[in-house]
Amino acid sequence: MIERFNIPLRAATGKVPSPGRQWVWLLTIALSSCTSVSQMQERYEAGDETQLEKITTIALRQDYPYATRRTAARALGEIGDARAVPVLVSILGEFDQRTTLKTEALLALGRIGDPQAVTGIGRLLDRSLNDTNEELRIAAIPVLGQLGGSEAATILVNALGYYDIIMMSTQQRAPRGVFSGDEQSIRDLQDSLRAGARRSGEQSEFGMGSFGTTSPMFGGSMAMPEQRKVDPTPQERALAHTSLVQVGEPAILVIQEFLSLRETTVSLRNELATILQEIRGEVPVEPATTEPQSTDPG
Numbered sequence: 406m407i408e409r410f411n412i413p414l415r416a417a418t419g420k421v422p423s424p425g426r427q428w429v430w431l432l433t434i435a436l437s438s439c440t441s442v443s444q445m446q447e448r449y450e451a452g453d454e455t456q457l458e459k460i461t462t463i464a465l466r467q468d469y470p471y472a473t474r475r476t477a478a479r480a481l482g483e484i485g486d487a488r489a490v491p492v493l494v495s496i497l498g499e500f501d502q503r504t505t506l507k508t509e510a511l512l513a514l515g516r517i518g519d520p521q522a523v524t525g526i527g528r529l530l531d532r533s534l535n536d537t538n539e540e541l542r543i544a545a546i547p548v549l550g551q552l553g554g555s556e557a558a559t560i561l562v563n564a565l566g567y568y569d570i571i572m573m574s575t576q577q578r579a580p581r582g583v584f585s586g587d588e589q590s591i592r593d594l595q596d597s598l599r600a601g602a603r604r605s606g607e608q609s610e611f612g613m614g615s616f617g618t619t620s621p622m623f624g625g626s627m628a629m630p631e632q633r634k635v636d637p638t639p640q641e642r643a644l645a646h647t648s649l650v651q652v653g654e655p656a657i658l659v660i661q662e663f664l665s666l667r668e669t670t671v672s673l674r675n676e677l678a679t680i681l682q683e684i685r686g687e688v689p690v691e692p693a694t695t696e697p698q699s700t701d702p703g
Contacts, residue, residue, distance in 0.1 A: 442473065446480045457484065461492045464510075467499070475506045482513025490517060494525035502536075508544045515548040523552050527560045539637040546641065550648025558656035561649040562663050562677070568642035569673040575636070646676065650683045657684060 442460060449456035463469050464477035478496065481489040496510040507529070514522040526545050533541045546564065549557040649656050660677050663669075669677075682688070 442476045442480050446484065449484060457486055457488065460484075461489050464489075465492045465495065471503065471506060475509050478506060478509040478513050482509070482516040485517050487517055487519045490514065490519045490522050493517075494522050497525050497529045502538075504538060504540050507541055511541070511544045511548050515551040518552060520552045520554045520557070523549065523554060523556045523560070526552075527556075530560065530564070539641065542641055543637070543644065546644040546648050550651035553652045553655060555655045555659055558649060558652045558659040561645050561652065561656070562659055564645040565642065565649070565676065566663075566667070566669070566673060568638055568645065569670055569676075571638050572642070573670060573672070575638070646680060649680050653684055657681060 442463060445456040445460050449460070460477050460480055464474050464481060466474075469477075474496075478493060481493060493510040493514050497507055499507070501507075511526070511529075514526070526549060530542060530545055533539075533545075546561070549561055649660075660681055664674065664677060
């Protein structure tokens with residue numbers, strides 16, 4: 406490997422570099438010999454077509470620095486050449502918990518506008534359901550609206566169906582008061598389950614305040630941990646709704662076929678009907694409410 410790059414094995418001191426130092430040396434030479442991505446982009450825009458292949462190579466190769474690959478993906482989107490689509494789609498399939506490179510690839514695919522990327526984005530959305538990180542879904546759903554087509558519409562309709570099930574399940578799990586029927590917050594349930602029935606001045610158990618609140622050994626108040634993070638499902642559902650409207654005419658047949666073949670909830674059926682009206686430019690008409698007439702002659 407060393408001889409391939411014509412690198413002398415002996416330094417000026419006459420000692421043979423250790424294998425570890427040889428690889429560091431090779432990496433340093435490789436990185437220093439690369440022109441910056443921004444300069445490559447400038448040369449491409451000036452008419453040098455060969456720079457496109459160099460930028461796609463940087464975006465594709467996982468041995469390049471992560472930040473450099475992210476810059477290359479952004480540059481490919483700004484260039485807008487469809488030849489970069491396979492490379493950008495391959496980035497979406499990488500097994501990496503970091504999301505910023507994939508986000509840049511998604512944005513680049515949206516700028517390029519080639520529908521052949523839709524399949525890869527749909528697979529990314531499938532895999533993202535196993536992650537607690539919703540950033541990729543929030544970035545991917547609007548891109549489907551930009552790319553358009555029946556395949557994108559199918560993915561978005563399926564997404565709405567998924568989000569509808571999730572939100573319905575969440576509403577059903579929400580605890581309600583036995584007597585009032587009102588939805589109870591986690592804080593309400595904690596208050597009702599605490600040992601708070603002690604009378605004022607009664608000695609509390611170790612680790613508990615006089616009203617059943619948690620406290621550390623020295624009696625100061627202990628902050629309760631955050632119960633749960635904000636549920637991103639409503640935001641993702643709203644994005645899927647907007648993106649499906651953006652798809653336009655190709656989505657109409659997909660929605661009609663979905664409604665004819667699937668059993669759906671009332672909420673999902675109403676939402677899809679609203680989307681059809683928005684695509685067609687129809688304004689949903691709300692039922693008119695009539696004010697009760699007064700019978701008082703005065």
